[in-house]
Amino acid sequence: MDRTHEIFDWPVTARDAELHTIKAALGRRGGALLVGAPGVGKSLLLSTALRLAAREGRRVLHVGGVGWNGATGTQGFGTLAECLEEAVRPSSGTVGAAGAAGDRALIGIDDAHLVDAASGVRLHRLVAAGRISVLATTRQDVPAPAGVDKLWVERLVEHIEVAPFDSAAMGRVLRARLGGHTDTATLERLWAATHGNALMLRELVEHALEDGSLAFTDGAWRWPGLGARPGKRLADVVGVGLRDLGPEEHELVNMLAVAEPLEDEIVAAAGLGRAAEALDLRGIVSVERRGARARLRLAVPLARLVVAHRMSGLTAQRLRREVADALERTGARRDDDVLRIVSLRMDAGLVPEREQILAAARIATRRRDFPLAERMCLLALQETAGEPDVPPLCGPVPDTPEYRAELHRLMTRVEKFPEQTADRIRAALLLGRVLVGRNRPAEAETVLSAALGTEVRVPLEEYVAAVHTRVTNMAWGLSRLQDARDLLARTIARMDPDHAGVLRGTQAAIAVMADDLRGVVAIGDGVLDEPAVDRPVAQALVPVVAYARSELGDPTGALGLLDRYQDSTADWDTDAVLLVNAVRARCSALLGRLESAAEALETVHRYDPGHGRPALLQAVLDRSRLLRLLGRPDEAVALLRRTVASDTSHEYPVTAAWPLAQLAGALAESGDHTEALRTLVEVRSLRGTTPASPIAEDEIAYENALVLAHTGDHYGAGVQAAELAGRAAAAGRTVRAVAGLLLAARVTDGAAVRFPHRALLRDGRNAGGLVRVLADYVEALADADGALLMEVSEQLVRMGALPLATEAAAQAARAFKASGQHRKGREAAAACRDLLRDSGAPLPSWVGRDGRQEPDSVSLTPREREVAALAATGMSNRDIADRLVVSVRTVENHLHRIYHKLGITARNDLKRGLEKLTGRPQEPGRAAPLRLVGAPGGSEQVA
Template sequence: MVLSVGGASWISGTRARGFGSLAECLGSLDPSTLVGSASDRPLVGIDDAHLVDAVAGDRLHRLVAAGRLSVLATARQDASAPPGIDKLWVERLVEHIEVAPFDSTALGSVLHARLGGHIDTSTLERLWAATHGNALMLRELVEHALEDESLTCVNGTWVWGGLTERPGKRLSDVIRVGLRDLSHDEHELVHMLAVAEPLEAEIVTSFGLAKAAESLDLRGIISVERTRARVRLRLAIPLSRVVVASRMSDLTAQRLRRQVADALERTGARREDDILRIVSLRMEAGLVPGREQLLTAARTAIRRKDNTLAERLCLLALRDSPSEAETSLFDPVPQSARYGAGLRRVLARVGSDPANATDCVRAALLLGQVLVGKGDHEDAETVLATALDSGVEVPLDEYVVATHARVINMAWSLRRVADAGRVLATAIAAIGPEHAGMLHATRAMIAVLSDQLQSAVDIGDSVLCDESADLPVTQTLLPTVTFARTELGDPAGALALLDRYREVSLDWDTDAMLLANAVSARCSYLLGNLRGAAEELDAIHRDAADRQPVLMQSVLDRARLLRLLGQPEHAVILLRQSLAVETTHEFPATKAWPLAQLAGALAESGRHAEALRTLVEVRSVRSEILSSPIAEDEIEYESALVLAHTGDHSGAVAQAREVVERAGAAGRLVRAVFALHLAARITDGAALRFRDQALLLAARNTGGIVRVIADHVRALADGDGNALTKVSEQFSDMGALPLAAEAAALAVRAHRASGQRRKGREAWAACRELLRGCDSGLPPWTDRESTQERDVAPLTPREREVAALASTGLSNRDIADRLVVSVRTVENHLHRIYHKLGITARSDLGRGLEAVIARTESTPLTAPLQLMRPAGAERVA
């Protein structure tokens, strides 16, 4: 029974509809109705229960304690409620449930329900970063974005690039409600954080705002971040920063920025990004820092991949008088010639002043590196070529770094490998091999890009054995060479090389040290120490907590480790966070690579339809950017994995076999073995070829997880239950629980086929135990027998793509443009899809596709193992 009050069954914390106060409402109730069993009691709903007055709270408590009333109430976590309300849950008269913010996965589900379509990965992360999962903020932000059309559906995918203008009135009002009743000091601190967060606790204390910070922390308005001995404060809801800053007086904002910049400078600007923060704050306050400060800040911005800020800093440093506006440097010219023409004009004006000319060229060299990072590769080549060929002398280390950026840009992005080689050879000849420094690493990177990994290793062997190899040479060359060694199947040699330089690496640049540590973790996991590698990568991410973004290669390795350890959902979160960072590809990775890994992680976590949609997104991204053979094979591997999970076993095997052939021909043993492993798992190791035998023999000599994978493939091919059990135990010891459970499950089948029922029962019990430690169940191909019976006419890979796109609402023309086929081809595909799925309407495509995927899925502890369970296995606990 629900109490109807004035025609309404829900009561505000202050007033009931049709009544005065809540106390008057409760007093008007007929006592004769407040009896009966629990199911017959009146139910009163109270919104904003923290606003209830003390008299009403006490009366409500007495009625509930007497068993005469049931209550469902909501209250703000950061507000104090009257004693009567608090006593309801303290005395266990009501159940106290804390409504936590959404995590990124739950946020995605909520948005999918609200928008009714696929949401772009970067959009999901931007919305989570803006709201931190706060349900109220998320709703208001999404509704605002829909109203101003910044959140739009593009080709069946919802995309949001962020707030394009000042937040609307309602969104601003909702946020300001949470910031009401602030004291003067609290108000000052909130405004300071809005324009200059994060703020160190000692800076807040120096302004006499420590007590205000404590109060705001208790109210949940600010959040406290702790990194080792460093304590920093931020606004708890990032969207609050935009709203508060947009309503602040310009004079107030300028004053606060200058005060924080001065305070940072007084503390000594000890950390790498302090100069960048000081320069940025002063620029926003209307001040123009000196050129040397601008250049220092620009280098830090480049390392942090904040290319927009770095570009602005470089343009300011290129001015030839303090009063010159940054926008006047380049008059309107065709885009392709904009930077080159503007730079030549600047150099012509300052040519008579050598010191000024040198500073301008230094700024131009940094600008070229920024343009590479932004993906403006043609402009980057123009700027770097103009600056490097200007004849102006610059510091050698800056010349080498800029040459490195130019050569990699030419070879990696513009695909002018021969021209890049000539530029590199000319530069090394000009400065002498003994001074080439990181250009030796450039040679090695060109070799990796060309899929000539052994050449990269040879370069490393010749340079690193030279006693004259100094710190800049080793810190740039070593990560590339050791990465090549791991790809070739020599993780032990790579790790030994890294260990040789372990002590001196403490003096390396932060980027180089993090990259070397990431390669070290990669070696550890290939050698079978999965848990140790995970700890190393976690440490890298903690060390890089103040850096944005973290090195992509370490993200990829960390996500793969999480998946091997049976935590695909954690990998999904990590990959989505990395994909939200606005950056171009990072050698040798591209944006398509982590996106493909995301598709694989989604498939492993059972979200197969979303995995297929993500693969379509991968196809779109791949068509927009250039890639490397290494990245392409990684993407193809993940695509094959998704196909396998969604039931297209023949397509998955064919794709995995292509990776085996390509990677094997290039000597990339690790990727070739992993791809062969996938194909063998899907087919029980059938049809091993002569070339595969040699591959497995080489893999067995590497040790670690690669050797166990080779043993797994052999055991599958032989149908050897004992060997599969041994492989399962080895995977388990390493921490690779999903592979261990899968090997144990297939050992059940092998033992059953050979009549060894006791061993089958033991393997079944081991499989169940292993699955308890995983977030995912067994892959669907372990249920191969039933799949063959029921999947008579499976969808082809292209039909799955067409179905996935059509289910998002795309027209046939849009699908044809996306897949680069004719409209008639799309229509033919849809005709066959309708027939196979047994549907007649386009609106049923989503349901039909989900049904096809569901038919190939297996329930973790039931379906696949029921099929393989030996007689008597049901008695095994």
């Protein structure tokens, strides 16, 4: 059989559900109307559906740009009138009779909104009479002729919305195009640049492949993001969507390209209100609302780069200055306004006053917009009277050897001429903090050591903050824990006792890094029990001490500490207040108030899509964990994907691998086991490239064990989880220890619980709330106590943790059955069924409906699972070997064993074999995937 006709364009590989709906519509109705925004892939979807219909024996006629003239069994026409005339000719066998769907001619129409009125009316009549079927595309922002609209208004055809790709669909599309795994951060960057628009995605990927920015390294495709130049073809394609703009519309698009987002009052004041309305209707701009404020952005992020690149430099300068002046006229009441005014004027070639630059740099730092903050700090350092040889640095800051050499030269000047101005020292101290945020600890140490070594007096608060930054950077970024402690001790000894109190908070932070949570509590008890504690001291210590208490299993004590200072937190810095609120929500969750804690954390993490990073990473991770506990892993996946795409390595104790590991666990819980295994491989590639944290390492180990458990390696998962419980218990981290021990007990029927863990369970019960319930759960599994398991299930239901409650009920049914209590077993099984219906989540693989485990003969080792997951994406043996740092022969041996264990004979069957092993499809709820031929490497790919 000639398989060359099976080659489909790669963006359609994620349209299985739409193709399934189209096929059903052609069978039971007069066809379908595909509606969507420009560039989402309507035409490609139409072309693919018509090919499939022709292959099934349908007579297909088409008009418009479906782009495949000459295919067997099809005819193309220049106009719809000609096409309809041919469709009803006597030779077609359909004249005068309404035959079965398969006997009617199928008319394909691309851009049906361009059909003339008379042809539209005739099309409607023929479909209504059952003489033809129709499959057509139309734009959602353009009115269609009355005859075309009446087709779906009268329900003669199916109305199918073709939406942009979400992140999961984009992953499938990219695997079809690239023939391998795309790392999670790259996937999110591509989505952020294109918003899932199929046309933009295709052009961006092809452009990135051509210029080498999208490259296969360390076993995955990686892309750092948009460069300065978009490339001619990419720019031309984006420009197609910006054709036929009026003068005012063109002006507004230019203004948005250099200064978005724009408030609606600024747009109105510029006389561009009507242009904004027109562009909104065309889908060129989008409107975001925050309270009473409405702000405009370009709908496709790529358009901003293209328009700005093509714009005259003089035009860009004028627009930036006009927007900055307009913001200033509104009073610049918000921090965001100050930041934008300074940034716009810098980009327009102006140099604001140094104090204004530093004020804006502090705002950018608080918002964690570290690239912008770095530019501002360097400008404040460079621009100095009497130094005309040092030009202002207003462009993007490169991380190159030349840049680092220039930075060293600037700091040498600071040391040599400290008397010039204290503002330069203040700028250097802030720059050190920014470099820590950008994960450049060595450069941060260079800057901070030089600036702190001068005799220039700066505000005490800024000096103490810089000492804190330097000490924590030495301990965390440079792994020089003892040096950090020594420096901190010397600094405290030199300072007035009243002024050194804030640095006790630094001591507590260093104790957290050393995994000495009991030491943190001791520091807090020694300082916070004093009669009067200054605001800076309290805000430095209270959140850290409360966090340590909660992790040690004392959420009640942590809440009590937070409540003591609740009235004074109104005067605290924003970051301290956010941390306090996050710890409060964490304690609420540990006490069993899961829903309210998740809602509180939603407000704490404050993900800002305009800046692409969360305000508090620990809050994001806590919220994602709660979402999973509440049975909403898909929401957790979406949240974690955004987080992984941001820089997460600057906030202790969060390492770059921790959010990625949580993503792997959430994927496993949502049923995407193959993607979870691939993500774990990414986690391993990141570990060792960033500083280690005992807290983060144990969190990663938990997620690794969870993924192993969901993919069938129950014994390996139990061993890893039990080891984790032992490490966490030794450090006093009761919460994580109990969670690890529970996972070990769940996947081994309690066999992983031994006598030495009984003391840990007592500590867990003392914690109360959720931790007490989880400790009872462990003991119930260890003792096969059906009654206690049912009690645990009921308590988890009241807390909202339905998936875990369902599992406990299933295990209770099994325990009752094993002990001969059949009536209670049936009651527990009935409760389990009710919970399964309410939660919508299936039981995990280690708890079958009949309570039986999978036979050991089918289980794969962790390494075999990784090899199988990577091979299922189409990666070659060489690429897999490079990714896992093993030989090609080792990969081949693994694959031979995998084939034998899964009962398969070919690489193309790996996905099916993995689904059979885990008992769940990898992409639930989707139609059978298309098969693609001609993928990279010459092998057949299944998207």
